[in-house]
Amino acid sequence: MxxxxxxxxxxxxxxxxxxxxxxxxxxxxxxxxxxxxxxxxxxxxxxxxxxxxxxxxxxxxxxxxxxxxxxxxxxxxxxxxxxxxxxxxxxxxxxxxxxxxxxxxxxxxxxxxxxxxxxxxxxxxxxxxxxxxxxxxxxxxxxxxLQGREPVRLSGARPGDIVAVTGRLGWAAAGYAVLSRGFRSPVQVVNAHRRPEPPYAEGVRAAELGATAMTDVSDGLVADLGNIAAASGVRIDLRKDALAPSPKLRDVSSALNADPLAWVLGGGDDYALVATFPNAVRLPSAWQVIGMVNEGSGVRVDGLRWGEGGHEHFR
Amino acid sequence: MxxxxxxxxxxxxxxxxxxxxxxxxxxxxxxxxxxxxxxxxxxxxxxxxxxxxxxxxxxxxxxxxxxxxxxxxxxxxxxxxxxxxxxxxxxxxxxxxxxxxxxxxxxxxxxxxxxxxxxxxxxxxxxxxxxxxxxxxxxxxxxxxLQGREPVRLSGARPGDIVAVTGRLGWAAAGYAVLSRGFRSPVQVVNAHRRPEPPYAEGVRAAELGATAMTDVSDGLVADLGNIAAASGVRIDLRKDALAPSPKLRDVSSALNADPLAWVLGGGDDYALVATFPNAVRLPSAWQVIGMVNEGSGVRVDGLRWGEGGHEHFR
CATH class of the missing domain: 3.30.1330.10 (PurM-like, N-terminal domain)
Incomplete structure (x- = not known):
């Protein structure tokens, strides 16, 4: 046989x-x-x-x-x-x-x-x-x-908290855009789409540092922070200067005539972690502060609503 | 709208x-x-x-x-x-x-x-x-x-144990046969196919009584007991007289010109529970003794191998 x-x-x-x-x-x-x-x-x-x-x-x-x-x-x-x-x-x-x-x-x-x-x-x-x-x-x-810790939920963000992210934003979306146009390179963004690298160890670390809310970025930064804003009853204000696309994303976007900030704010599938922390927390270098939690609702970027964000299936 | x-x-x-x-x-x-x-x-x-x-x-x-x-x-x-x-x-x-x-x-x-x-x-x-x-x-x-109990695994059956079952055998298979021929009744067997009623409470009870091995009958009694026999390194001998099809199954089978014992021995999807117990255990009335565990391998019915049993997908 x-x-x-x-x-x-x-x-x-x-x-x-x-x-x-x-x-x-x-x-x-x-x-x-x-x-x-x-x-x-x-x-x-x-x-x-x-x-x-x-x-x-x-x-x-x-x-x-x-x-x-x-x-x-x-x-x-x-x-x-x-x-x-x-x-x-x-x-x-x-x-x-x-x-x-x-x-x-x-x-x-x-x-x-x-x-x-x-x-x-x-x-x-x-x-x-x-x-x-x-x-x-x-x-x-x-x-x-949970190793004895309390779960870090979507609902714990409080006005005055800082918002910080760890891991890549927009890379998988750039890779998806490249593949959608029939290209196979640049390999860094294509591989980011094929095989994300979530910053696993930072989840437990954020919990130990006292994160008040946390989520992974699977649908897009604005959409996923929108879930935290809604569950916590707060507004999240992001600073565009803290979210500047990396040179690699800018290169890919100009080759495809695309907006790299749209990838950073709306791209999912990199599985970065985004969390809110009390203002006094000193964050390790793997985490980058990108905004603040305020009273209100929704997510703003430099004070403005951004696009629509996130995936919506079935339509 | x-x-x-x-x-x-x-x-x-x-x-x-x-x-x-x-x-x-x-x-x-x-x-x-x-x-x-x-x-x-x-x-x-x-x-x-x-x-x-x-x-x-x-x-x-x-x-x-x-x-x-x-x-x-x-x-x-x-x-x-x-x-x-x-x-x-x-x-x-x-x-x-x-x-x-x-x-x-x-x-x-x-x-x-x-x-x-x-x-x-x-x-x-x-x-x-x-x-x-x-x-x-x-x-x-x-x-x-597990509520503090040890898991009851497939591998614990020992020669000398008794084999007992609780729940229905062959009813869902009879219902499937009825539906396959385009009929919608008798409703008892059709409903057994549509909505099984596993004897949930008996699982914990069997564990508390000291069941040495247990499984649910999802692929057919002989096939699922075959998993216990293989994992435990034993032979399981069933008695056909203890597995006599109920009058309802005999009625349905004669209407369809089918073998009701094939439903009892080979029919899955009723999610009965079958377990092995030390011989000394006094079983509650919900459990019916249907055979013995002996040295050897495989499953026998009145000493003979029975059919092929169970589902096999992909072929």
Whole structure:
């Protein structure tokens, strides 16, 4: 019998065996893949959980990203939600639906991406589900532990707080713009779209520094800060001079005749962390102050409302 | 402006607001929907987690089941995995992808189904994700708490143990057979397919009674016991006389010229619980002894291998 090449060649149980063989437990993994359910340590006594559903050609494209990229990014966007609560990620559960003719090498790359991104943050893939489908569908659930800290919510920002960000803004949006025009470079922004690098360690650090509210930038800075403003009942005032696009973004934008500030303010998918802190907090150098919390509502940039911001599906 | 009718009429954020307005927290809900992630109490210090991906026309059909049925069943199959570990379900996270033209009444029914099934088991829907898609895709992740007990795994069955089952066997399979032939009755078996009723309370009870291994019957009794036999390194011997199909199943099977024992031994989706116990355990009346654990491998029925059993996707 020749070497199996596709999912159909190994079948459901062969696929599950192949995936689980590629996974390694971590200290928090009490029961890993293969039982009715996984069991994960949550020593805090509270578990933090976030879930996402990703569909081929809506959330990722196989001609733009490798399988490994897709796994990394699908894990990263969920881990970013966990660290945005000030928690330490512990585990990932992955649902995978795919056509029988999908190559096993693609699955191997995807699973490696999930496992590598998990390992980077100290977590493990602990369970999942596989199913047949006409297109690739991924569901990802990340869990995390608060380690005794209170969760940092959207609702805690107070007038007088400072607003600060860590991680990249606008890079993934620039990469998406480049790919949308049919180009494959500059590679720095294209790779930022393919494989975001959320500043994981800064989530716990922000919580320890006393962040009053925090979120990850997945829909765009203005849109995501809008969630904090709404939940906290405050206005957030950003300073445009603190959000000046980097030379690389300016270069890409002039080549594409695009507005780099629109990427910085409206681009998601870099999974930067943005948080509010009491004014007295001395922030580490990884965090950059970009504005203030005031009484009122909404988000302003140099006193003005900015564009519409964020994604809106279904329309 | 006229009353909104479809998802597209309310948009992503309107949809999220509509869904979360229909949800209620329970005692274990620390942070419910609306933040970057949910926070759920796990007083045991370990959390039990299971995930499933369900696609329209593969895992459910809108012409066979109502939206409410689909929500109930999608929740039930995940809660069954949690109780099969001997844990108490606490929460559900739901990913939903759907076409913009889907009616809001369908969404309302679905969400009510998730919420009702959660409430029945003492859990709550605590978070999720929505996205656009060409077909309806659901991802469901259930979490649970072990309440100080050790998880009941697949691997604990020992020669000399008894095998016992609680809940229905073969009813959902009979209902599926009825629907597949274009009929809509008898309603008892059709409803068993549409809305399973896992014996939730028996999972914790079995764990407290000292069950050595347990699983829920989702792929079929022989297939699921095969997982226990393989994980435990034992043979499981079932007695056919203890598995006699009920009169209702015999009636349906003769009308369809089908084998009712095939439904009992091979039918999934009723989410019965099957467990092994030390021989000395006195079982409550909800549990029926159906066999023994012996040295060896595989599952036998009156000493013989039975059919192939279980689902196999992708082929």
């Amino acid at each position: 020749s070497e199996p090449r596709t999912i159909a060649d190994v079948g459901e149980f062969g696929l599950i065996a192949r995936i689980t063989a590629a996974l390694r437990p971590v200290d928090s993994t009490v029961v890993g893949p293969g039982d009715d359910a996984a069991v994960i340590a949550c020593p805090d006594g509270r578990v933090v959980a976030s879930t996402d559903l990703l569909l081929e050609n809506r959330h990722f494209r196989r001609d733009w990203s490798t399988a490994n990229d897709v796994g990394h990014k699908a894990a990263a966007r969920n881990f970013a939600d966990i660290v945005a609560m000030g928690a330490q990620p512990t585990s990932l559960l992955v649902g995978l639906a795919a056509p029988g003719e999908l190559e096993l090498t693609w699955i191997d790359g995807l699973v490696a991406g999930f496992a590598e991104e998990s390992a980077e943050v100290g977590a493990a893939v602990v369970g999942g589900d596989v199913s047949a489908a006409d297109l690739i569908v991924l569901s990802v659930t990340a869990l995390g532990d | 006229s009353e909104p009718r479809t998802i597209a009429d309310v948009g992503e954020f309107g949809l999220i607001a509509r869904i979360t307005a229909a949800l209620r927290p329970v005692d274990s809900t620390v942070v419910g929907p609306g933040d970057d992630a949910a926070v759920i109490a796990c007083p045991d210090g370990r959390v039990v987690a299971s995930t499933d991906l369900l696609l329209e026309n593969r895992h459910f059909r809108r012409d066979w089941s109502t939206a409410n049925d689909v929500g109930h069943k999608a929740a039930a199959r995940n809660f069954a995995d949690i109780v099969a570990m001997g844990a108490q379900p606490t929460s559900l996270l739901v990913g939903l992808a759907a076409p913009g033209e889907l009616e809001l009444t369908w969404i309302d029914g679905l969400v009510a189904g998730f919420a009702e099934e959660s409430a029945e088991v003492g859990a709550a829907v605590v978070g999720g994700d929505v996205s656009a898609a060409d077909l309806i895709v659901l991802s469901v992740t259930a979490l649970g708490d």
